[in-house]
Amino acid sequence: MTAPPPSPLADLLRRRIADEGPLPLADWMALCLGHPQHGYYATRDPLGRAGDFVTAPEISQMFGEVLGLWAAAVWQQMGAPSSVRLVELGPGRGTMMADMLRAARVLPGFRAALRVHLVETSPVLAERQRESLGGAGVPVAWHRDLAEVPNDPAIIVANEFFDALPVHQAEKSRDGWHERRIGLDPDGGFVLTLGPADPKIAERVPEFWRIAPSGTVFEWRDEAPVAALAQRVARGGAALVIDYGHVDQGPGETLQAMRGHAFADPLAAPGEADLTAHVDFFALAATARAAGAAVHGPVGQASLLKDLGIEARAAALTAKNPERANEIDAALARLLDTTTKTGMGRLFKAIGLGDPALGPLPGLPAGLTTGPTETAP
Ligand code: SAH
Numbered sequence: 001m002t003a004p005p006p007s008p009l010a011d012l013l014r015r016r017i018a019d020e021g022p023l024p025l026a027d028w029m030a031l032c033l034g035h036p037q038h039g040y041y042a043t044r045d046p047l048g049r050a051g052d053f054v055t056a057p058e059i060s061q062m063f064g065e066v067l068g069l070w071a072a073a074v075w076q077q078m079g080a081p082s083s084v085r086l087v088e089l090g091p092g093r094g095t096m097m098a099d100m101l102r103a104a105r106v107l108p109g110f111r112a113a114l115r116v117h118l119v120e121t122s123p124v125l126a127e128r129q130r131e132s133l134g135g136a137g138v139p140v141a142w143h144r145d146l147a148e149v150p151n152d153p154a155i156i157v158a159n160e161f162f163d164a165l166p167v168h169q170a171e172k173s174r175d176g177w178h179e180r181r182i183g184l185d186p187d188g189g190f191v192l193t194l195g196p197a198d199p200k201i202a203e204r205v206p207e208f209w210r211i212a213p214s215g216t217v218f219e220w221r222d223e224a225p226v227a228a229l230a231q232r233v234a235r236g237g238a239a240l241v242i243d244y245g246h247v248d249q250g251p252g253e254t255l256q257a258m259r260g261h262a263f264a265d266p267l268a269a270p271g272e273a274d275l276t277a278h279v280d281f282f283a284l285a286a287t288a289r290a291a292g293a294a295v296h297g298p299v300g301q302a303s304l305l306k307d308l309g310i311e312a313r314a315a316a317l318t319a320k321n322p323e324r325a326n327e328i329d330a331a332l333a334r335l336l337d338t339t340t341k342t343g344m345g346r347l348f349k350a351i352g353l354g355d356p357a358l359g360p361l362p363g364l365p366a367g368l369t370t371g372p373t374e375t376a377p
Contacts, residue, residue: 005269007038007269007270007271007272008037008038009031009032009035009038009039009270009271010269010270010271012031012035012038013028013031013182013190013270014184014188014190017182017183017184017190018184021181021183022181022182022183022193022195023181023182023183024168024179024180024181024182024195025166025167025168025169025179025180025181025182025255026166026167026168026221026222027166028181028182028270029166029167029255029275030166031270032270032271032273032275033164033166033274033275034121035271038271039271040271040272040273040274040275041121041122041124041125041164042121042122042123042124043124043271044124045093045124045125045128046274047092047093048093052258052259052260052261052273052274053258053261053274054261055092055159055160056096056159056160056242056301056335056344056348057092057093057095057096057099057159058092058093058095059331059334059335060328060331060332060335061095061099061102061317062099062310062313062314062317062328062331062332062335063096063099063305063310063335064095064096064097064098064099064100064102064103065099065100065102065103065313066103066305066308066309066310066313067096067099067100067103067157067240067308068099068100068101068102068103068104069103069106069308069309069362070240070308070361070362070363071086071100071104071110071155071157072103072104072106072107072110073362074155074237074238074354074358074361074362075107075110075113075155076107076110077238077358077359077361078153078155078236078237078238078355078358080109080110080113081113081153082113083113083115084110084113084114084115084153084154084155084237085114085115085116085117085149085150085152085153085154085155085237086100086114086115086116086117086154086155086156086157087116087117087118087119087146087149087154087155087156087157088116088117088118088119088156088157088158089119089146089156089157089158089161089229090119090120090158090159090160090161090164091118091119091120091125091129092125092128092129092159092160093125093128093129093132094118094128094129094130094131094132094133095132096157096159097116097118097129097132097133097136098132098133098136100157101114101116101133101136101137101138111137111138114138114139115138115139115141116133116136116138116139116140116141117140117141117142117143117149117154118133118140118141118142118143119143119144119145119146119148119149120142120143120144121144126142129142146225146228146229146232147228151232151235152236153235153236153237153355154232154233154236154237155237155238155239156229156232156233156237156238156239156240157239157240157241157242158229158239158240158241158242158243159242159243160242160243160244160276161241161243162221162225162226162241162243162245162279162284163243163244163245163276163277163278163279164274164275164276165221165222165225166221166222167219167220167221167254167255167277168180168204168219168220168221168222169217169218169219169253169255170201170202170204170205170217170218170219170220171194171215171216171217172212172213172214172215172216172217172218173194173197173214173215174214175197176197176198176199176202177197177198177201177202177204177205177210177218178194178195178196178197178198178201179194179195179198179201180192180193180194180195180217181193181194181195182267189267190267190270191267192267204218204220205218206218206249209250209251212251216251217251217252217253218251219252219253219254219255219277219278219280220280220283221280221283223283223287226284226287226288226291227287227288227290227291229241229288229353230287230288230289230291230292230293230353231291231292231293233293233353233354233355234291234292234293234294234353234354234355234356235292235355236355237354237355238352238353238354238355238358238361239293239352239353239354240350240351240352240361240364241279241284241350241351241352241353242301242304242348242349242350243279243348243349244276244278244279244347244348244349245278245279245280245281245347245349246278246279246280246281246282247281247282247298247349248282249280249282249283253277254277254278255275255276255277256275256276256277257273257274257275258273258274258276259272259273259274279349281298281349281351284351285298285351288353292356293353293354293355293356294353294354294355294356294358295351295352295353296351296352296353296354296360296361296364296365297349297350297351297352297364297365298349298350298351298364299349299350299363299364299365300338300345300346300348300349300350301335301336301344301345301346301347301348301349301350302335302336302337302338302344302345302346303345303350303363304350304363304364305335305336305345305363306336307362307363308362308363310332310335310336311332314328314329314332350363350364351364352364
């Protein structure tokens, strides 16, 4: 591959690979997205039409509004405490939180109890969040990690957060499983390489899949972020995680780069494209359960949003703003689309993690029934 255009991040990655050898894919992804000066999120607001991708809260205010109702219902299930933390992981432009807080006005006791905490590493997006939430009328604090949020009962939401966390990939060859790493070609371009056959890497592949043809790829994420989230809510509160991904665990690679709303080469321009990969909801549920949380769902996004009343909300919004009827209809159809595998209503899933004492969470059925299957994601 030809060398990418020079950039501070490409230079830094090239030097690091020259000094230390090929970089595990997860480290590559972490640096491309999260390098504090030159990473993708540190240097831009990637959302919206002028950016690289559009998320559900940016499609319609209805998305955040019904999640606000979800949070209010969970607060009631918690016994309507006089103080509760509402935490969002990776809040983007702050749009979803602003919409949630507006919807929360229907329950003044809930709004009065709220302390909002935003977990965000991007200074550019934190600034956008300050603009969106400046007039919200509730206390808002920013943190770089969930561990910094005071550890008491919390309602936690995350939309398109986990897909941005680094993935590891293992590739099977005749002599075993190898970690996928990023190396350098003679022209200074970045290329995919394989580490040595490694039994430790093989152990990360579910036993069911270890005997697989050469070329099979398996992807996974570190468990720590999900475990930390689950441990926290297991002691009081609940979390709602919405993301694109699969429930049936199996081999296959899903890492993708998006630039200007089109797919790009994940190695071509480090730090200039969004890198994400499917969330493995089976693995997420297993980690959360092991950490002591009750797991609810996952369900398709369409199912959650309909259950939370998004269609009634759309009708009310249209009645108030008849001139916006077409726009509201189109947004609703996009959020609820289950007609294709990539429709948002189907590709995106919602899973609830909660204090087992709370019982079922709004919009989510109890328990996950699927496991490793023979269908690739
Ligand atoms: N939830 C928003 C934004 C999704 S984009 C929406 O739906 O529109 C991913 C968000 O996660 C961005 O705000 C990004 O800056 C943030 N982010 C990515 N990695 C992070 C990390 N390790 N810790 C905290 N925030 C992170």
